[in-house]
Structure formats: C-alpha cells, structure tokens
Amino acid sequence: MSVNDDLNAIQRSLDELGRTVDRLERQLGKGGLEVRRLRTHSEHLRDDLALLRDSAGRPGRQQPAQQIQQMVQVPDAPYDASLWRDADEEGLGSRVRRAP
Template sequence: MSLQDEVTAVQRCLDDLGRALARLEKHLGSQDLELRRVRTDAAHLRESVTLLRDAHPGGQPRPEPVQVPDAPYDASLWKDADDEGLGARDRHAP
C-alpha cells in the first residue's frame, strides 16, 4: 500500500472510532469525564493524521538518512585546520 492509502486507512479507523464514541455517548451521556477525554484524544489524533498527510503531499516518503561510516576520517583532511579554541597545532597560545 502507498503512504496515502495507509493514511486514508488510519482516517477511516478514526471515523469508526468517532461513530463508536457517539454510540457510547448515548449510553453514558455527554458529561462523562472519561468519554470527553477520549473524544479529545480522538480529535488530537485526527489533527495529527491531517498534519502527517500535509507533510507528505503526493505520498512521498521521507528521504532515507545518509549513513556515516564509523571508520576514522583521513587525518590529511585536517592537516591545516585549527583546533577549536586552541589555534593551530604548530603554534603556542599567547
């Protein structure tokens, strides 16, 4: 499935959750504290899924991270570089 299909499936599940909460509200009443908390959480989830969809328009996933090797860098890359806060290697601090 594509990313957009997955997000759409999540939104459908949230729609089902909203309908189930509406049925519960008929039994428990709209003033039930725990039910209000769940409704608020469901609304936050819906907003988050919308933000997720907007962050990846066209279903493009995030780019793959660049792997940095654990091997040490070639010391010649730093040949003429100053050590931060210490100055050049061949000079003494004043």
Template sequence: MALHDDLTAIQHCVDELVRTVGRVEQRSGTELAGVDFRRVRMDTDHLRESVALLRAAATAPPARPEARPDLVTIPDTPYDRSLWTDSDDEGLGARDRHAP
C-alpha cells in the same frame, strides 16, 4: 500498499473511531455518567488532527536542500597591523604592560 493508501486507511479508521465514540456517548446516558467522555472526545479529535498533519506532510514536496555558500579562502599571511592601531587587545591588557 503506498504510503498515501496507508494514511487514507488510518484516516478512515480514525473517522470511524470518532463516530463510534459519539454513539457510545449518546447511548450511555446516565449509565456511564461517572466517565468523562470529554477527554475521550478530545483524544480522538487530537488523533484526527495528527493524522491530518501526517497526510499533509506526506503530500508536501520534499524539502530542497539549502545551497551551500561559496567558501572563502583565508590567507595564511599575517594581517596588516595598521588595521588594529585604534583598539586594545581585549583581555590581554595594554601592549606595554604585563598582566599581574
């Protein structure tokens, strides 16, 4: 059985569960007055939404892998020191002084 068929079968079962919970709630009346059917209804609704999300994810086209950016080659040669004349070596102190 294909995944789509399995998810459809799950959806039918969940729909039947929701209908059955509704019938039991109506028939119980005061007999099960202490039982909170709101939680059961919320759980079945949540289950219905979860199955819908699964079905949507199964029918969505597969995600395309991101294109890798081109690699940039970094040369091994030292940088031009004139690029750094207006900055200090942060955390290392000034050039002409030593750390304590």
C-alpha cells in the same frame, strides 16, 4: 501499500472511532471525564493525521532511507599547537602562572 493507502486506512479507522465514541456518549452521557477525554484524544488523532497528510504530500520531502548523511572525515594529522596557546591544561592550570 502506498503511503496514501495507509493514510486512507487510518482515516477510515478514525471515522469508525468517532462513530463509536458518539455511541458511547449517547449511552454514558457527555458529562463524564472519561468520555470527554476519549473525545479529545480522538480529535487530536484527527489533527495529527491532517498534519501527517500535509507533510507527506509536501514536494521535496525526503524519505527516511534518503536522509542518510555524509560521513565527516577527521584527519589523523595533529592539530596546530597555536590553537591551544592561551588554553589552560586541564587539572594543571596555566603554563605561565604558578599554583598558590
């Protein structure tokens, strides 16, 4: 299935969920906390699907398989000692000061 087919299948499922929640509201009433939460969650799912459709249709969007990043090579040569000139040695203190 294509991404568009999958998104359409989700849309159909959410439509069915909405119809089912409508039936429950008619049977149980709209005032119950559980029914209100179910309605809210189903609306959030609709919003999430709309966001997903927008991001899936955006040109230049990379698929996860294409998002592999390049490996960074770290040289084996030692670092320049001048980089550590003013740094304290961990646990030993500064080279120019004496411990109390």
